[in-house]
Amino acid sequence: MNAIELTNVTKTFGKHVAVDRLSLAVPAGSIYGFIGPNGSGKTTTLRMIMRIYLPDSGSVRVLGDDHHNALDKVTYLPEERMLYKSMKVYDVLKFFSSLKGHSTNRAEMDQWLARLKLDGWGDKKVEALSKGMTQKVQLIACLISKPSVVLLDEPFSGLDPVNAVVLRDAIFDLRKTGTTVIFSTHDMSVAEKMCDRIFMIYKGKKVLDGTLETIQQQYGRDTIRVRMAGGNNGSLSGLPGVTGVVDHGNLQELRVSADANPQVVLHALAERGAVEHFEVAAPNLHDIFVRIAAPDDQQFGEKVLA
């Protein structure tokens, strides 16, 4: 069963097409990553799922229903998120949970606060909390009503590493209970490591959708990572079949054309110096993202990745 189904959804603002004939199926119980450059339509898509925006055409089904009421089982954490500053933490949690038709109690709230290391802060006003604490309260507000689907817009932005781990664990716990989690992120390594499936939207259109493996398969093993003794001293230019070079300092990445033979490249490199490291690999999500979002930059190089 799919938790979310979008069929041919289009949303325009004036003359700008924010989302263009988008179809997407999010399987129940999965962790789904939304990636895409700023302004590509991620947030608009999330808002349409929440029925904050209604699509101009196409249909949005949430948990098999296309009515607003289905949203009682769906919670949403927007990107730039804040809370009512003068409310107490307990009151905030009670308010947001009752908006989802869930009646929470003190014990349940305390349990959540303890889980996110906020013991004893329930009676404090939101304005007394630090930014990180506020973000955790927002997360609790989002999860306390035991939703079936959770939409998180850039949940990791602004979190320190410790709190990022807390959030990551919370997301994995949700998956264990069968909750579907959709989150958008600009951190490709997070998407790679955490998501069962990844969806990329670019200029309102779907450009990637699938598991990391299936996405990488589309691009083949077109990347060679090398380290030369003495570093990159110009010895990497003009290699046969190599279309681009990116210098990571201690490691250089070469993109090779589809018909290039890695053995020929290795041979050519060996003639130019001592090869300390040579690895033929599939492009990572970061590379794929950049190739889609910056297609005009054919240099595959410093300008984009530096």
Place this chain on the structure above:
Amino acid sequence: MPMKKTLVIVVREYLSAVKTKSFIISVVLMPVLMFGGLLMQRMTRGIVDLKDRKFAVIDQTGGRMFAAIEKANRDRNLTITKDAVGNPKEARFVFELVPANQAAGPESIKELRYHLSQKVEKGELFGFAEIGELIYEPPPVASLASAATQVSVREAQANPEAALKAVADRLGDERIIRYTTNRLTVMGPSQFLQRAATMEVYKSRLTSAGATLDDVTMARLLTPPMVSTKGAVFKDATGKLSEQSSGGQFIAFFRPLAMLMLMFVVVMVGVSPLTTNVIEEKSLRIAEVLLGSVSPFQLMMGKLVGGVGVALTLALIYLSTAWVGLRFGAVGIDVSQYLTLGLFAWFCLFTLFAALLYGAVFIAAGAAVTNVKEAQSLITPVMLLIVLPMFFISQLLENPNGLIPTFLSFFPFSAPTMMVARMGVPPGPAAWQPVVAAASTFVATLAVVWAAGRIFRVGILLQGQPAKLGQITKWIFSGS
């Protein structure tokens, strides 16, 4: 379920408003601002400056009038009301005669006035009076009137006092008592001089006319008759005929003003914060989370009803405090006589409409802008509408059924305050008028709430630029 969610918003809005310090402060502060002046006056009545007040007198009647003033002042100083422990409640007056030779000639009199004014400035004198040499003569009002004013000779003869006032500026210094002070608001000394001089002049004129009377008889004979204004006689519930008390008259006069002010305050304190409230939710992106649970219209209605609840709570607090205060306080007035159940019900109904109507406008304004500063330009015209009846208070009290008050009591944005105020002035408008005004306000309220809902739906997620008026109109009619 949708109703339940709206209720969740209503409760939050209501509690977040009434639990704030600013609400508690405004509950206390508003009546203090409105009635504090009266209260302070009452409280400080006993605290007066008891230092002697010195006056210089230039007497062009050769000391005759000064002697009369001195005598009247001696009586005054002896009889100044004493408080419980025997201390005087007012300051004593001291009059000094300026030697006549100092005031000879028109130039020297100006010099003298300057000299005395300096003393007034320094606080050595409270003021000074100049008695005109012809003060005992009846002023030639009739000739002055016919010469240069619109008062006819006949009118001047029939009512010399009114005619005298009409030509007062044309009387020369020789026919008046000039009183100079820099304490223009203190009326006591000039009133005292008026009284003392009136008695003295009357006495002199009667004596010239052949009546020789002692001072006590004179004072008794010259006591004017009293006109006392009373309220209408009414039948109470038991059929007994009763008359309005004098405290009741006070209430009858202030009732329309108090109701108008109360509704204004209640609406302003109750629903005007909705604008900043909506702006806050927009800028903090709380609106986005809320809209994931409720529809924009539910969210708006939740806010609106919460705000209206705050307004009605305030009205209830003020009205019950006033009722208890007047009923059981020092005044001891049976308020039910002046605030009948019917009038109370109309007041509540119109307050409800006003709060809904203006609340919807305040919410829409908040949704259409991105910060408080931008909101001001949208709200100011609305504020003008709500204060409109204040500009016509005198017309209201003079002629509550006149053209302007009647028109304003049917125009939806001013109808609630104006109609209730008109109903507060006896005998009040015809019975059908409040019904029609309520109906028209109700229809307008529905329309405004609907339009606000359309604006809110689009505006609540708007970031960056504030919406232009044309855009807002488009939101209302085309929905996006």
